[in-house]
Amino acid sequence: MKRFSFAAPASVDDAVRLLAEHEDARLMAGGVDLVHEMKRGIRSPSLLVHIAGLPQLEGITLNDGRLEIGALTKIAALESDELVIEHAPLLAAAAREVATPQLRAMGTIAGNILQRPQCWYYRDPDSFCLRKGGEHCHAVAGDNRYHAILGGGPCHIVCPSDLAPALLALGASAVVSTAGGSERRVPLSELFVGPRVDPHNEHALSHGEIITRLDLPSSAGLPNAFLKARERTAWDFALSSVSALCETGPDGVVRRARIVLGGVAPNAWDAAEAAESLVGRPLGDDAIDAAAAASVRGARPLRDNAYKVELTRRLVKKALESLRGD
Numbered sequence: 001m002k003r004f005s006f007a008a009p010a011s012v013d014d015a016v017r018l019l020a021e022h023e024d025a026r027l028m029a030g031g032v033d034l035v036h037e038m039k040r041g042i043r044s045p046s047l048l049v050h051i052a053g054l055p056q057l058e059g060i061t062l063n064d065g066r067l068e069i070g071a072l073t074k075i076a077a078l079e080s081d082e083l084v085i086e087h088a089p090l091l092a093a094a095a096r097e098v099a100t101p102q103l104r105a106m107g108t109i110a111g112n113i114l115q116r117p118q119c120w121y122y123r124d125p126d127s128f129c130l131r132k133g134g135e136h137c138h139a140v141a142g143d144n145r146y147h148a149i150l151g152g153g154p155c156h157i158v159c160p161s162d163l164a165p166a167l168l169a170l171g172a173s174a175v176v177s178t179a180g181g182s183e184r185r186v187p188l189s190e191l192f193v194g195p196r197v198d199p200h201n202e203h204a205l206s207h208g209e210i211i212t213r214l215d216l217p218s219s220a221g222l223p224n225a226f227l228k229a230r231e232r233t234a235w236d237f238a239l240s241s242v243s244a245l246c247e248t249g250p251d252g253v254v255r256r257a258r259i260v261l262g263g264v265a266p267n268a269w270d271a272a273e274a275a276e277s278l279v280g281r282p283l284g285d286d287a288i289d290a291a292a293a294a295s296v297r298g299a300r301p302l303r304d305n306a307y308k309v310e311l312t313r314r315l316v317k318k319a320l321e322s323l324r325g326d
C-alpha cells in the first residue's frame, strides 16, 4: 500500500472542503471496501478523509411519513431498527442478507450502495481493464460467469450491493452535500449510471460530493419481498437478487408494483415493464408468470452466464408469489 495522509474532519463542510482541495483524496466511511481497494493497489489516494466521527450523519428518523437514514448508519442497524422494520421492511430484509454480522457492524448504508464492483478483472491489481482506464472489458473474452446479463457493455460488471436495489424499489433519494455548502437531492434512479454513460464510475456524484442521508417514503403495510440467490450459503455476493413490492386494492387488484434486480446488471436494474404488467390485475399465476418472463426480456448473456436468465426468472416468480402470501 502506498503512503497516505489521514484527516478526521469535524464537520461535513470541512470534509467537503478537504476533498475539494485534494484532487486524489478519498472519502472513507466504514472503510470495508475502500481499504480493500487500497491494499490491492487499485486505488492509491494521497489523503483519506475519514467521516466516521460525525455523529450527525448517523441515525434513523421518521418525518412526515418519510424515513431519513443518516449516510453513516450501519447496515447492522437497518436489520433491527424498529422504524426500518415497520416503514421499510424490504430494506431490513435486504440488510440481513449483506455479508456477515461483523461486516454489517462496520459497513454503512452509503458505503454499501457506493461500493465498487466485485468483477475479478477490476479487482485484479495486474489487470488494466476498461473500468480502470484500459481499452477492453476483459470479461468479454474471459471468465464471465458472474457478469451482467442485462444492460452490459462496453463493461460487464454487476451491481454488488444488496441495499441499492431495495432502496431503488422503495423510491429512495440521496441527499448530497456539495462544495459551497449547498445541498441537492438525487433520486436513486438518477444516482447510478451505466457503463455506456461512464465506463469508469458507477454513480453520478462529482469529486467532493458527500451523501449525508437517504430519504424514502414509508412502505408500511405493503407486501414486499427480498430474495437473493448466491453460490454459497455463507456470506456471498448475489448471483441475482429481487426486491419486489406492490400495493393492492381491497379487491386484490394490483395498483402499483416495483421489481428491481441486483447482481445481473451494472447497476440496480429496474424491471419496470415487468412491474407495470402486474398493474390492474390480481396477482394470479398467469400474471406472475408473465411478469417473471418480462423481468429478463432483452437479457444478453455472455458465454458462461446464461444460467442467470432462468435463475432470475424463477427468483422473480418466487418473490411475486410471496407478495400474495404463498
Ligand SMILES: Cc1cc2nc3c(=O)[nH]c(=O)nc-3n(C[C@H](O)[C@H](O)[C@H](O)COP(=O)(O)OP(=O)(O)OC[C@H]3O[C@@H](n4cnc5c(N)ncnc54)[C@H](O)[C@@H]3O)c2cc1C
Pocket: 026, 027, 028, 029, 030, 031, 032, 033, 034, 035, 071, 072, 075, 097, 098, 099, 100, 103, 106, 107, 108, 109, 110, 111, 112, 113, 114, 115, 116, 160, 161, 162, 163, 209, 210, 211, 212, 235, 236, 237, 238
Ligand atoms: C467479505 C465481504 C463480503 C461482502 N458481502 C456483501 C454482500 O453480500 N452484499 C453487499 O451488499 N455487500 C457486501 N459486501 C460489501 C460491503 O457491504 C461494503 O464494502 C460496505 O458496506 C462498504 O461500506 P463502508 O461504509 O465500509 O464504505 P467505504 O469502504 O468506506 O466506502 C465505499 C465507497 O463509498 C464512498 N463513500 C462512502 N460513504 C460515502 C458518502 N457518505 N458519500 C459519498 N461517498 C461515500 C467511499 O469514498 C468509497 O468509494 C461485502 C464485503 C466484504 C469484504
